[in-house]
Amino acid sequence: MNSGTNTATANESPLASSGLSGRPVVPALAAVAVALLLATTACAPAVPAPLAGTSGGSSSAGTLGSSSPTPTSTSASSAVTPSPIVATSASVSPSSSATSAPATPAPSAGAWRTFTSADSKVSFDYPASWRVSDAAGGSGGIDVDVANEADVVVASLHVGPSGGLGGACQGDVPYTVLDSVEVDLPHQPAKGTVTPRFAFRALQEPNRVTASFGLTDTPAGHNGTTCMFYNVVTGPSEWPLFSFADAFQVRAGGSEDDPMHKGAKTFPSLDAARAYMKTPDYLNAKRMITSLKIHES
Structure with a gap:
């Protein structure tokens, strides 16, 4: 990747123009090694931070009817737990027919x-x-x-x-x-x-x-x-x-x-x-x- 290429070029320039050729070689090599380590660490791919609200409404909504093929979206949707709000919305209200139906039906008019x-x-x-x-x-x-x-x-x-x-x-x-x-x-x-x-x-x-x-x-x-x-x-x-x-x-x-x-x-x-x-x-x-x-x- 481009960031890797740029880091390699920067690592070569201190050897040619740092003006450190008159100093002992070992310290110079140690300095180069440290620079390479720092450059490699900076070039490593970043681990994506957890998605904010993966257990919230927005993440859940994204998985309902979503056609996105990206692995990130699929992985996030598989870890989502049902929202407590959705679960409680299924409760029967006191005015429903199930609770208001009479225990003994009245005889028919005829x-x-x-x-x-x-x-x-x-x-x-x-x-x-x-x-x-x-x-x-x-x-x-x-x-x-x-x-x-x-x-x-x-x-x-x-x-x-x-x-x-x-x-x-x-x-x-x-x-x-x-x-x-x-x-x-x-x-x-x-x-x-x-x-x-x-x-x-x-x-x-x-x-x-x-x-x-x-x-x-x-x-x-x-x-x-x-x-x-x-x-x-x-x-x-x-x-x-x-x-x-x-x-x-x-x-x-x-x-x-x-x-x-x-x-x-x-x-x-x-x-x-x-x-x-x-x-x-x-x-x-x-x-x-x-x-x-x-x-x-």
């Missing part, structure tokens, strides 16, 4: 229907695969049965006059409320009553648990025990009494005589009754009963 009474004052929603029909032996007012796919009555609705409540039972048993949800329905407040609500209640008998769901405004039992309870609500004067339940009256030792009417349920334990609350049968009945609307004149 999965449920709405029953409306002839006078349009009473309505409720029910599964499209179930059937609503007039109840046999209605006592006036609105009386309908709701049956499932097997044509077994899940719950019955009565809205109208009160025929009076009666019944007797013996031997109180432990009484437990397994589920309770308030509903917005008209009622006639009275001593000992509560706001209308859907309730799933159980009687713990010696060899079984008898449980029933429906609307009520009357707590049952005393000190956590009872032998009987009713699934009824005392309504305003226009609707003195209404009931929407699997059974009107539930008592210890009782049983459902009609195989086509589910009525009160029996379970081997309270845990089994609680497990039933997670079934579609229970959840659909609860949604149907709590959807009841009664419109006063």
